[in-house]
Amino acid sequence: MNIGLLAHDTKKKLIQNFCIAYRGILSKNDLFATGTTGVLIEEVTNLTVHKYLAGPLGGSQQMGAEISSNHMDLVIFLRDPDALKQNEKDLDYILKLCDKHSIPVATNVATAELLIKSLDRGDLEWREMYK
Ligand SMILES: O=C(CO)COP(=O)(O)O
Secondary structure (H helix, E strand, C coil): CEEEEEECHHHHHHHHHHHHHCHHHHCCCEEEECHHHHHHHHHHCCCCEEECCCHHHCHHHHHHHHHHCCCCCEEEEECCCCCCCCCHHHHHHHHHHHHHCCCCEECCHHHHHHHHHHHHHCCCHHHHHHC
C-alpha cells in the first residue's frame, strides 16, 4: 500500500516518533512524504521515503496530485489546528481530495494509530479493487 505522510512543523517530532513506533508496519509499505517531513522521518528511522518537494515549494500539490490519481491508499497528515502556513490552502486541499476520493486520512496521531493498525490487519485491501 502507498502511504502519504506530512506534518505541520509543530507536529514533525510527533510524526518522527510515530514512524519509529510503527516502523515495522511502515516498512512493509511504500512511503511518500512532503520534503521536510520525509527527510526528518529518514533521519530517525531506517525507512526509505519517496520525498516530494518541501510542502511550501509545491510538495503539498504533488501529494495532492497523487491523491487525485488514486495513488495514495492512506494519508497521515498530522495537523496543528493553530498553525497558519503560507501553503495552508494546498494542505486543506489534500483533505478535500481525500474526501473526494474516499481515501482514509488521519489528521491526528490517535486516528493515525487506528489506521495504521487497521492497514496491518488487511482492512484496507479493498483499495486494491479500485486501482
Ligand atoms: O508544508 C507542510 C506542512 O506545513 C508539509 O511540507 P514539509 O514536510 O516539506 O514541511
